[in-house]
Amino acid sequence: QVxxxxxxxELMKPGASMKxxxxxxxxxxxxYWIEWVKQRPGHGLEWIGDLxxxxxxxxxxxxFKGKAxxxxxxxxxxxxxxxxxxxSEDSAVYYCAxxxxxxxVWGAGTTVTVSS
Amino acid sequence: xxxxxxxxxxxxxxxxxxxTITCSASSSVSYMHWFQQKPGxxxxxxxxxxxxxxxxxxxxxxxxxxxxxxxxxxxxxxxxDAATYYCQQRTNYPWTFGGGTKLEIK
Numbered sequence: 001q002v003x004x005x006x007x008x009x010e011l012m013k014p015g016a017s018m019k020x021x022x023x024x025x026x027x028x029x030x031x032y033w034i035e036w037v038k039q040r041p042g043h044g045l046e047w048i049g050d051l052x053x054x055x056x057x058x059x060x061x062x063x064f065k066g067k068a069x070x071x072x073x074x075x076x077x078x079x080x081x082x083x084x085x086x087x088s089e090d091s092a093v094y095y096c097a098x099x100x101x102x103x104x105v106w107g108a109g110t111t112v113t114v115s116s
Numbered sequence: 117x118x119x120x121x122x123x124x125x126x127x128x129x130x131x132x133x134x135x136t137i138t139c140s141a142s143s144s145v146s147y148m149h150w151f152q153q154k155p156g157x158x159x160x161x162x163x164x165x166x167x168x169x170x171x172x173x174x175x176x177x178x179x180x181x182x183x184x185x186x187x188x189x190x191x192x193x194x195x196x197d198a199a200t201y202y203c204q205q206r207t208n209y210p211w212t213f214g215g216g217t218k219l220e221i222k
Contacts, residue, residue, distance in 0.1 A: 035211070037159075045151075045159065045202055045213040061210040095158055102149045102164040102206065109158050 002026040004096050004107035011113050012086050020110045022079040022096035029077040030054030033099035036070065036081050039109075040092040050099060053079060086114045118143050118205050122214035130222040135190040137217045139181075139203035148186035149204045150179060153216075159202065163188060195221050 007021040022034060036048040049060035053072035060068065067090070069082040083090055091114045097103040119142040129135045139148055147166045151159035161170040163179035166186060176191045190197055198221045203214040 044215050045204075047211040047213065050211075059209055099206075102161060103151070103159075103204070104161050104164070104170070106158040106160070 002098065002105045004098060004105055006094075006096060006107040006110045009111040009113070011115065014087055014114055014116055016086050016114075017082060017084045018086065018112065019080050019082045020094055020096075020112070022081075022107050024077045024079070024098070027098070029072075030074050034070075034072065034079040035097045035099050035103055036068065037095045037097060037103075038064075038092045039095065043092075048081070048094075051079065083112070086112075088114050090114050117210050118145060118208055118212050120203050120205060120212055120214035122201075122203060122217050124217060125215065126218045126220070128220040128222045129190075129193040131193055131195065133193045135193050135197075135219065137188045137201055137219070139186045139188075139214050141184040141186070141205060143208070144183045145205040145207040147205075147207065148179070148181060149206060150188050151202045151204065152199045153202065154199045162201070193221065197221075 003025045005023045012018050030053045033050045033052050035050045038046045047061055048064045048068050049070050051058040051070040053074050058070050072079045093109040093111050095109045096107045098105040121140045123138050150163040152162040153159040167179045178189045200216045200218045202216050
């Protein structure tokens with residue numbers, strides 16, 4: 001079955017960078033866009049950007065340009081999101097999702113806490 | 117970007133009651149998708165392309181709409197339907213979500 005397995009929770013210092021992983025299984029990884037979504041309490045769901053692993057093509061929400069960088073490794077069927085210059089505003093749960101014309105399968109989420 | 121406005125933001129319904137959640141788009145969109153999220157879990161695709169139920173979604177749910185106005189309806193509320201529901205447009209980048217409707221059981 002289609003699954004997306006995300007990396008575990010992280011506690012980070014302000015100013016640091018980090019990378020979240022999203023390992024896909026059960027489908028042809030290179031053929032489907034991977035979407036990334038941020039969720040903070042009281043802020044609903046925010047779309048960060050997406051990437052097509054087979055081509056490397058990506059799109060970003062303007063709000064997250066310079067903050068998030070999306071990449072993928074087709075040899076390991078893993079998508080990555082790097083977050084840079086972390087601040088308290090980056091404390092959130094981050095989800096990856098497969099896009100089949102709609103976000104049909106979601107990872108369990110990665111909780112990022114930024115604190116000194 | 118296309119702004120999606122959901123109403124109401126919070127509501128409660130009794131078992132058996134009909135529930136309607138609306139999603140208004142600032143510009144016309146081709147389809148609307150809906151997600152259900154329960155506390156501590158990731159969102160689940162619930163209704164896709166306006167009116168298609170995702171796998172496993174009970175038939176008491178339905179979706180409708182076009183252009184700038186969409187809705188999710190529960191014909192008869194059940195306790196398990198208590199959750200937050202989000203609409204989402206995937207017509208124009210950036211993809212956007214509504215602010216969510218928290219549905220509680222009375």
